[in-house]
Amino acid sequence: MEASGAAVDDADADVGGVLLDGVVKRYGTQTVLDVPRLHIPHRSFTVLVGPSGCGKSTGLRVVSGLETPDSGTVMINGRDVTTTPPGGRGVSMVFQDFALYPHLTVEQNIAFSLRLEAKHDRRGGPSRAEIARRVTDACEMLGLQPLRRRRPGQLSGGERQRVGVARAIVRRPGVLLLDEPLSALDAQLRQHARAELIRLHRELGNTVILVTHDQLEALSMGTHLVxxxxxxxxxxxxxxxxxxRPAHTFVATFVGSPAMNLHHVDVVSDAQGSRLTxxxxxxxxxxxxxxxRVRVGWRPADGTLEPFAAGRPSEPGLSVEGTVDVIEFTGDTAVVHGISQGAAAGRSAHDLPWTVVIPARQPAPAVGERVTVRVPHTHLxxxxxxxxxxxxxxxxx
Structure with a gap:
């Protein structure tokens, strides 16, 4: 995947997948999307992730044709579709609320777009037998066969989500667009649905673009992240x-849970290296x-807790003298929150809190206990x- 300000390469224009070149979208005077260049590889499972209002859903709607960019080019599988209506792009979209017709059964919802195509396509569109076969294939793939005669009001959230996906894939799109499809599900259903979507992508072999604000979903599902x-x-x-290798402190703190620890430190360098304090x-x-002066970061899982030992580390790496403030037990792990000893002594507390994740089987320190955190220099x-x-x-x- 590439994202940069470079011009479109002719080779990129000829390959499959989705290419956004110089795409800008404004609502009034506000620029909500500004993408110099993004190539989403053919048959990848790409996840657009970021906080609410960051433009990820707008980007998805630009790809789908529901929004037209104010400038720039949208290409799908080597074809310029910037001004092509949604129905001519070879894409299907699953919305956050699934947008099911409440008066139709599951199989009628799934078949709806195919029946419209058969009715209005001058070339005839799919036959009734072809529609029935595709609906059956989608129902079998997503475990919906026992639910075919039910209406949306008789379904659970997870079942409605599967119907929404089935309605999208029945058209056999080259690109499947998913706009926060799991946000309405509870934690257990989300975990199951993540596995289903990964399996579905593997079986269909098409390009999938999913939008989410959940970085755990992004890390666990995507082959590519934006x-x-x-x-x-x-x-x-x-x-x-x-x-x-986060490219920015925003990425360092947004991707990964708990977030990366970040500290402002003073730097003194010589021929042997640098000392950060x-x-x-x-x-x-x-x-x-x-x-x-720099900001030094380290992942909570890369730190180890040791009994308190004053003094600077003898080996390359980071050492923090601190006091345990809060401990969260999360099942397999314990999340230990602390504050540096310097802050506890009344000095500046700016950026000095820290977090370490330890296995639950490891004895946790007591709240208020003084400890030393060690981080290898290779993980800074x-x-x-x-x-x-x-x-x-x-x-x-």
């Missing part, structure tokens, strides 16, 4: 790359950092303190 903020793409890549916190890294991330962008040597290992 992280958005304020109408712009902040980072695009594989889930592991986005999680392990803040109240109750020290780090040494084998890299010269050409800035007097460096960001510009002003603009938040990852430094060139952002992973200092």
């Amino acid at each position: 992280v958005m903020k304020a109408g712009r793409i902040v980072q695009a890549g594989s889930p592991s790359d986005v999680y392990r 803040a109240a109750g916190m020290w780090a040494t890294v084998p890299t010269a950092i050409p800035l007097p 991330h460096l960001f510009d303190p002003d603009d938040g962008h990852r430094l060139a040597e952002g992973a200092v290992g």
Whole structure:
């Protein structure tokens, strides 16, 4: 996946998938979407993720044809569809509320678009036998056979979600668009539905674009991630790359739960590397950092808790002297929240809280206990303190 300000490459225009080039969408004077360039690979499961109002649903509607960009080009499978109506793009969309017709049965809802096509297509559209076969295939794929005669009001939230997906895939779209399809489901149903959608993508082999504000959904479902903020793409890549090498502090704190720990630190560099310091916190890294101050980040799962030991670390890495403030037991893990010893001693508390995730089988410290947190230097991330962008040597290992 590529996201940049570069011009469209002719090779990209010829390949499958979805390509947005210079796409801008405004509502009045407000720019809600500004995408210099984004290529979503053919047959990928791409997730657009970001907070509410970041433009991800608008992007989906631009791809579907429900919104027309004010400028730029939309290409699907090598074809310019910028001005093509939704029905001619080879896409199907599942809306957040599933938009089922309450007076129709499950099978009638699924067949609705095919019957419209058969009625209005001058070439005849699918036959009645073909419609029946496609509906049966979709029902079998999504476990809806026992529910075919029921109406939406007789279905659970998870069942309605499956009907919405079945109605979309029955048209055999080249691109399947999913706008927050799991947000109305409870936690257990969401987990089951995630697995169903992953399996469905594997069986159909088409391009899927899903919109969500839930970073757990994004990490667990997507083969590609596009992280958005304020109408712009902040980072695009594989889930592991986005999680392990966040391009910006926004990505570092938005993707991953609990969020990455971030601390403002002073820097002193010499030929041997750099020393990073803040109240109750020290780090040494084998890299010269050409800035007097940076933000250092580390994932809660990369920290280890040790009995309190004053002093700076003897090996490269980060050391925090702190006091345990809150412990959350989450089943398989415990989330330990603390505050640096420097802050507890009355010095500046700016950016000094920290979080560590430990296995539930590991004995947890007591609230109020003094501890030392250790993080290997290979798991530290460096960001510009002003603009938040990852430094060139952002992973200092």
